[in-house]
Amino acid sequence: MKISIIRPRDLGEAEVKRWRDLQLTHPDLASPFLAPEFAIGVDRFRAECTVRVAVVEDATGIVAFFPYERGALGTGHPVGFGLTDLQGIIAPPGLRLNARALLRACGLGVWDFDHLLAHQPTFAPFHSVRRVEPVMDLSGGFDAFADKARQAAPKTHKTIRYKERKLGRDVGEVRYVFSSDDRADLRRLMEWKSAQYTRTGRTDRFARPWIVRLVQHFHETGFGVLSVLYAGDEPVSSHFGLRNGHVMAGWFPAYDLRFGKYSPGMIGHVHLARGCAGHGITEIAMGRGGKEFKEGLTSREIPIAEGRVARTTPGAGVHWLRTTPLNKARGAVLDNPALYKRADRVLKTYARLKGRAG
Structure with missing residues (x-):
């Protein structure tokens, strides 16, 4: 095997085509987070770390791409770590590489992952936790999806329909714009999302x-899709997702807090599914997390894993001390609904107290 290290932005046309061909040939790799556009975008705007791609070749040509970030002391992460809901090596499912040899070629002492495609054999021995990511399956069209979702969670969907009708009566006719190129719409979504984080x-x-510039770039190039739910002339909720062919990755949903009692996020997700189905998108990956509403929209699940690959280096030891106890604590919270709700309440209380002090 020959391994070459290159910046994503320096990939040639033939290399990008091979990357895309691997995604087309193997549907499990179709996520926008695994697309060359995502790696190239992060490489362009994130200055705090080194973004690179390991290009793996054998006698037949290129067999794999391994995009990664390299930080201090040779600490590695997936590209866009903290922003991605799916990670992995872009390679045929049966390809097994020596993970530590791959890290050595990349100049990494450790590679830390938290949303890795669990089936990839190269990293399978290094999983510490396995979970699932929910997916909305639209391959049979919106009506088929909606029928199955209603059967799986009839109370949830009855509530959504009731609140949408009430929103229409109280505020104005409900309508949905699947793809907005208006920069003001994007600024408003980011303001709503920042307020939610706080x-x-x-x-x-x-x-x-750099994240603001990255999102703006994806919006301008069409790799990102900005959708807006209206009631009359009032924008009620928005969603910014990434699209790669027939796959949409949910990324930044947000809503106007004034309309919170109508559950605008839930209403927006149903309209997003309808809009995606009408624009050639057959699945929406909703991301890992403890959001209860996803249970009423989930068609299937993608197994994902958390863990780390490490070589015997000082940087790997420092990384273990800094991250492993925290990752275990976070995993325990995510896997326990009661703990998740309790932690959520603590964070919200902290935010309120911080806001008053400010």
């Missing part, structure tokens, strides 16, 4: 200029 005690991703 309100719930989470880190505000849009306080980081």
